[in-house]
Amino acid sequence: GIQVEQSPPDLILQEGANSTLRCNFSDSVNNLQWFHQNPWGQLINLFYIPSGTKQNGRLSATTVATERYSLLYISSSQTTDSGVYFCAVKRANFGNEKLTFGTGTRLTIIP
Amino acid sequence: DTGVSQDPRHKITKRGQNVTFRCDPISEHNRLYWYRQTLGQGPEFLTYFQNEAQLEKSRLLSDRFSAERPKGSFSTLEIQRTEQGDSAMYLCASSGSGTGLYEQYFGPGTRLTVT
Numbered sequence: 536g537i538q539v540e541q542s543p544p545d546l547i548l549q550e551g552a553n554s555t556l557r558c559n560f561s562d563s564v565n566n567l568q569w570f571h572q573n574p575w576g577q578l579i580n581l582f583y584i585p586s587g588t589k590q591n592g593r594l595s596a597t598t599v600a601t602e603r604y605s606l607l608y609i610s611s612s613q614t615t616d617s618g619v620y621f622c623a624v625k626r627a628n629f630g631n632e633k634l635t636f637g638t639g640t641r642l643t644i645i646p
Numbered sequence: 647d648t649g650v651s652q653d654p655r656h657k658i659t660k661r662g663q664n665v666t667f668r669c670d671p672i673s674e675h676n677r678l679y680w681y682r683q684t685l686g687q688g689p690e691f692l693t694y695f696q697n698e699a700q701l702e703k704s705r706l707l708s709d710r711f712s713a714e715r716p717k718g719s720f721s722t723l724e725i726q727r728t729e730q731g732d733s734a735m736y737l738c739a740s741s742g743s744g745t746g747l748y749e750q751y752f753g754p755g756t757r758l759t760v761t
Contacts, residue, residue, distance in 0.1 A: 539688075566748050576735055578689075578752040621688050625748070632677065632702060634739075634750060636688030 537562045537626045541637035548612055549645055556607040556640045558622030566625035567598050568634065569607050571618050578621070581607070612644045648672075650753035652738050658759045659728055666724045667756045671740030678721050679739040679750060680713055682706065689737055695721060696743070728760045 538561040548554055558567075569581040582589050582596040584605065589596055593613075598605040609616055619641050623634040651670045659665050671678050676697050681689035692711070694702040697718040707713075710729075715721040725732055735757050739750040 568749060570752075576683075576755050576757070578737070580749065580751060583749040623688070623750075630702070632694045632696075633679070633691035633704070634681075634689075635691070638686075638688055 537564070537624060537635050539622060539624055539635050539637040541620075541622055541640050543640060544638070545641045545643075547643045547645065550612055550614060552612050552644075554609045554612060554642065556609070556620055556622075556642075558605040558607070558624075558637055560603050560605075560622075560624050562603075563627040564600065564603075564624040565627040566634070567600075567605055568623045569596055569605070570621045570623065571616075572621060572639070573618050581620075609642075612642075614644045614646055617642055617644045650738055650740050650751055652736075652753040652756050654756055655754060656757050656759075658761065661728055661730060661760055663728055664724065664726045665728060665758065666722055667736055667738075667758075669721045669723070669738030669753060671720070671738070672751060675740035675742050675751075676718065677741045677743060678715055679741075680721070680723050681737040681739065681752075683735040683737060683755070684733075689735075692723075725758075728758075730760045733758055733760045 540559045570578045586600045593610045595608045619639040623636045653668045678695045680692040683689040695715040710726045713723045735755045737755045738753045741750045
């Protein structure tokens with residue numbers, strides 16, 4: 536199956552800092568989503584971005600499908616940004632509907 | 647749009663008991679998914695429905711697990727003869743179909759503890 540690798544696994548930053556999270560995947564995809572998992576386990580949708588660039592406030596994401604990676608940028612970090620960030624992809628083959636998740640990046644923002 | 651809901655949010659059971667979880671998807675979504683997440687890992691796919699038809703099942707879904715979506719709306723996931731290894735967060739997601747509607751939205755999950 537498709538492999539999804541996220542880096543770094545852990546990131547500790549001071550409030551106000553910027554960060555870049557990376558997601559590499561091993562095959563062609565037709566769906567890529569970024570999620571933030573809060574301390575209660577809820578997965579919050581950040582971006583649906585199979586290709587291109589999107590921005591939403593302090594967050595932005597870029598997917599370069601031909602090179603099989605995606606980046607999530609967080610600017611001016613706040614303590615509420617803490618949590619685990621997951622990248623999930625859907626392999627581009629007929630009949631496949633499942634998302635394959637990476638192992639996540641745990642982000643800790645220190646006040 | 648009230649989002650995906652799951653019930654119960656927490657379940658503690660003794661080994662060998664049967665448990666059943668319910669998922670209500672976003673109302674206009676015809677696709678429904680079940681995933682399982684263990685501590686420190688990302689969610690793993692279990693099964694997928696389009697309307698009432700179960701179209702894909704993971705090898706993780708042993709014969710003790712069964713999922714249904716009888717009228718193409720809510721879904722249930724049953725685990726028979728639970729084992730301690732079944733302890734996990736069980737997540738449900740839904741999506742539409744057609745251009746631009748494939749984004750999956752997740753419910754809050756049911757956390758299962760098998761003692």
